[in-house]
Amino acid sequence: MPAYKAPLRDIRFVMEDLLGFSEHYKGLNINTEIDDETQTAIIEEAAKFSENVISPLNVIGDQAGCQWSSDGVTTPPGYKEAYQQYCAGGWPALAMPEPYGGQGLPESLNIVVSELICSSCVAWSGYAGLREGAIKTLMSHGNDKLKEQFLPNLVSGQWTGTMCLTESHCGSDLGQLKTKATPVCGNEYRLTGTKIFISCGEHDMAENIVHIVLARLPDAPSGTKGISLFVVPKFLVNENQSLGERNKVNCGSIEHKMGVHGFVTCVMNFDGATGYLIGEPNKGLQAMFTFMNSARLTTALQGLVHSEVAYQGAVPYAKERLAMRSLSGAKNPDGPADPIIVHPDVRRMLLTIKSFAEGFRAFAYYVAQQLDVSEHGKTEEARIQAGQFLALLTPVCKGFMTELGCEAAHHGVQIFGGHGYISEWGMEQNQRDSRISTLYEGTTGIQALDLIGRKVLGSKGVLLKNFSTIIFDFCESQKTNNGMQEFIQPLQEATTQWLKLAELIGHSAAQDPEELGAASVDFLMLSGYTILAYFWARMALVSLEKLDSGATDTGLYLSKINTARFYFQRILPRTETLKLTIQSGAESLMGIPPEQF
Secondary structure (H helix, E strand, O other), X not given: OOOOOOOHHHHHHHHHHHOOHHHHHHOEOOOOOOOHHHHHHHHHHHHHXXXXXXXXXXXXXXXXXXXXXXXXXXXXOOHHHHHHHHHHOOHHHOOXXXXXXXXXXXXXXXXXXXXXXXXHOHHHHHHHHHHHHHHHHHHHHOOHHHHHHHHHHHHHOOEEEEEEOOOOOOOOOXXXXXXXXXXXXXXXXXXXXEEEEEEOOOOOOOOEEEEEEEEEOOOOOOHHHHOEEEEEEOEEEOOOOOEEEEOOEEEEEEOOOOOXXXXXXXXXXXXXXXXXXXXXXOOHHHHHHHHHHHHHHHHHHHHHHHHHHHHHHXXXXXXXXXXOOOOOOOOOOOOXXXXXXXXXXXXXXXXXHHHHHHHHHHHHHHHHHHHHHHHHEOOHHHHHHHHHHHHHHHHHHHHHHHHHHHHHHHHHHHHHHHHHHOHHHOHHHHHHXXXXXXXXXXXXXXXXXXXXXXXXXXXXXHHHHHHHHHHHHHHHHOOOOHXXXXXXXXXXXXXXXXXXXXXXXXXXHHHOOHHHHHHHHHHHHHHHHHHHHHHHHHHHHHHHHHXXXXXXXXXXXXXXXXHHHHHHHHHOOHHHHHHHHHHOOOHHHHOOOHHHO
């Protein structure tokens, strides 16, 4: 298994050269000043922690897994101790609210730390990640008492959090959920029901677990309009925030999974458990979207993570593994064969992974910047615009990046050949671990319907037009730059096509609603390829400018230009196939009677 090495140089490229994090911070209303020295120190320390403490747990967690007993769940060896170091280092509080003990730093800085930790061991990182969604949900919708009761220990990492939505009969169709909440007095309720697929529902890493739970009140209307949201702690919490007696919520079993074995997935039984209403009755689903959107961005990051891990494993192997001769003549004449990196198909796979990993880093960090501005922008106009960009980009980021993260992990196995299929090299674990990312927080199909239905057509095209204007403005700014034309012309054409296809889907769906679902996933993927082309064009421009200015790190900038060229010539053309499938309509899908399947 290759040891993870933090890609600090590429991270600096995105933060400093491409997205200008230092200037970005100046546009935020935050109390903490962040200079370059502070930013560098945080990232370098996070890299050391990830490489030295978390990365060694990756194989251990995969092999040992989590163990269930009637007393609870035991995580793999070393997990608990690493989490204690994580909390002692202050990492959980990095981007958390200052009134509750957080450091108040921007989410865009926190996502860099999250990438490093997740890349070193995606299974371990999940225990800390869900806590952030619980905090944001309570901050946005909880009353003052709930905030005082739960947030300080969640912010410090002393307690962790979960999101309890799914039930065995309803999956993503939450309108069918049956968990009941019976009023007791004031804001107190008793919850009864069973939830499945609950990540981190029970474990030994923290002293308390705060469950955020969807349930129905006795007089609730049917469907999604009758769902309320509750906070249900594993241990009840006293007025002074100390722990009281064990609540009536327990883990009935844990799932045996394809991957992320160190990350526990539980069946949770609520047997009259004490809970407290968050927000208004029957408005729980809207409140839960705060948690879900936070989790969607965290899950999107896994697409980057699995691409990075595949690339770090595959490149050294491709340079060292000798097999066959180059078609154009021996490149290693003194050896028995040439290294496989000389073969075109191996390079195709390596460059595909590279274009995904580095493109996703730019995409994810940009989205995190929009989250910063939506919450802390200095003007209302800036906050509104960033919120609109977030609404459009979140489902694309989650659906597109995780789908291609799985593709990158697949290529990682393929480059190793038969060696990729055995556990020694770590590529098969990366592929197994990657697969769940397309299912978490709504499948790709769910993200796609959200994108085209709610965000594009639901806004009458405004969200899409606003973001596409940024791309068109960028293209206009480079129309006389001869060195950029190989990128600008296809980017402009792809963006124009993106808008036209959205309009086509809208017209078709007005005649037949099935057209919306038939086109949705193809439209999401086409959106992702177009957006990624925008970031690769920007990276090419920055690299050209750096070379023109006499920058010494020529290898990095030439690599960026060459990878951008590969992306535009070999990856962006996928949008042409997607255009054809979108234009083909729903008939070939929906015109087949069920009995013919």
